[in-house]
Amino acid sequence: MASGIRDKVAILGMGCTRFGEHWDKGAEELMVGAFEEALADAGIERKQVEAAWLSTCLDEVSVGKSGLPLSETLRFDYIPVSRVENYCASGSDAFRSAVYAVAAGACDIALALGVEKLKDTGFGGLPGLNAGTSAPLWWSNLTAPGSFAQLASAYRAKHGVSRDDLKRAMAHISVKSHANGVKNPKAHLQRAITVDDVLNAPLIADPLGLYDCCGVSDGAAAAIVTTPDIARALGKKDIVAVKALQLAGSNGIEEQHNSWDGSYFATARVAAKRAYREAGIERPREQLSLV
Numbered sequence: 001m002a003s004g005i006r007d008k009v010a011i012l013g014m015g016c017t018r019f020g021e022h023w024d025k026g027a028e029e030l031m032v033g034a035f036e037e038a039l040a041d042a043g044i045e046r047k048q049v050e051a052a053w054l055s056t057c058l059d060e061v062s063v064g065k066s067g068l069p070l071s072e073t074l075r076f077d078y079i080p081v082s083r084v085e086n087y088c089a090s091g092s093d094a095f096r097s098a099v100y101a102v103a104a105g106a107c108d109i110a111l112a113l114g115v116e117k118l119k120d121t122g123f124g125g126l127p128g129l130n131a132g133t134s135a136p137l138w139w140s141n142l143t144a145p146g147s148f149a150q151l152a153s154a155y156r157a158k159h160g161v162s163r164d165d166l167k168r169a170m171a172h173i174s175v176k177s178h179a180n181g182v183k184n185p186k187a188h189l190q191r192a193i194t195v196d197d198v199l200n201a202p203l204i205a206d207p208l209g210l211y212d213c214c215g216v217s218d219g220a221a222a223a224i225v226t227t228p229d230i231a232r233a234l235g236k237k238d239i240v241a242v243k244a245l246q247l248a249g250s251n252g253i254e255e256q257h258n259s260w261d262g263s264y265f266a267t268a269r270v271a272a273k274r275a276y277r278e279a280g281i282e283r284p285r286e287q288l289s290l291v
Contacts (some may be wrong), residue, residue, distance in 0.1 A: 004244065004278040008103040010231040010241045012224045013042025019219035025054075027063050027117050030220035035074055037115060038222040045233060049224065050107035052076065053110040055084040065113065070113060089247065090114060091221065096245045098185045098225050108230055115220035123216075129132035145213045149205035154262035156207075163207050171198035188217045213224040230289040244278035246271045 015037025017030050039046060054070040056063045063069050067081035082218075084094040091114035099112035156166055175195055181187035193211060201210035228239050246270035254260035272284075281287050 005099060005103040005281065006243050006278055007228065007241045008241045010228045010236070011242065012044070012109065012226045012231055012234070012236065013038045013040070014221070014223050015039070015041055016184065016186060016221035017188040017219050018188075019217040021119050022117070022218040023119065025222075027115050027217070029220065030117070031070065031073045031113060031114050031222075034115070034220035034222040034272050035111070035244065038111070038113075038224050041234075042224040044109065044224070046074070047077065048109050049076065050109050051079055051098070051101055052081045052111040053084050053097045055086075055090040055092040055112070056116060057085055057087055057090040060146050064115070083154065086247075092245075093247065095223055095225075096247065097243055099242050100225070102225050102227060109224065109226045110221060111224050113220065113222040115210050117218050118216045119218050120248045143205070145205040145208050149208045151262060151264075152207055155264070158261055158263040167199060167207050167209070168195065170207075170212055171195045174198045178211075188219075196215065233276070242278075244275040246274040249276070 015034045017033040022030065050065070052070055052074075054063075054067045063083075066081065067083040070076070071079070071081050082097065084090055086093040091112075094114055097111040098112040101107050101110045128201070152166060152170075155161065156163065161169075164257075172195065175193055175198065177236060178189060178191060178193045181189045182192050198209060198211040203209050204213050225242070227233075228241055231239055248267040250267050254266050255263075260266055274282060276282070
């Protein structure tokens with residue numbers, strides 16, 4: 001009987017680059033920056049990493065289709081490396097793979113590293129999903145803002161929310177995020193904005209404006225994981241244990257009949273319920289201190 005991964009894996013170290021426009025750096029330099037910070041945070045040597053997962057999504061600028069660029073760039077000596085690509089969940093899935101490897105006892109210390117060089121693609125936003133990644137007649141004109149705008153419109157229709165009320169409510173999210181960016185030297189955007197800035201910004205996909213859409217950045221992040229016992233043996237006192245990791249992939253059935261009204265993500269609800277169950281959380285609003 002499966003018991004899940006709760007408290008079986010600890011995060012030994014983490015690192016990330018500054019996110020932004022790195023015209024003077026390739027994916028390799030970004031990988032090195034994130035890894036070296038994670039390695040220093042973990043307090044281990046490179047040779048102690050026993051397996052690694054590299055994640056990139058969509059256009060593989062300067063990376064390629066395999067995990068070998070990770071071995072070549074970080075000079076790993078014949079350890080198993082794999083490349084993970086799962087659209088927007090690529091980084092999370094690489095981390096999930098590393099955690100599962102440790103939880104299964106396949107290795108003691110594993111690395112998950114994600115890198116993107118989106119500014120080099122030549123696209124104004126994210127590359128189109130039909131650019132070699134999907135069937136040419138399916139999602140041929142899909143954009144992220146367009147998809148989320150449809151979700152917002154369906155949410156309005158279901159809950160009777162006016163366009164202005166929805167835009168004003170969403171504006172606070174952008175204001176909060178930019179306020180956090182001001183405090184983070186590694187954030188791409190480091191300028192505070194107001195609710196009026198959000199409401200008066202150019203429209204991208206109604207009702208989403210410029211500040212409702214994420215920026216396009218270059219950057220890399222890395223995490224090194226191990227067992228709690230090994231983390232303690234290495235001198236870590238405040239153990240950060242993984243409580244749950246869940247992934248729910250849709251087969252597209254929501255779009256094939258009317259049982260789904262388009263106002264929420266069916267996959268998010270499924271994954272959340274599984275994660276709460278795995279982590280032993282019965283009252284999320286009371287037990288979670290950060291969302």
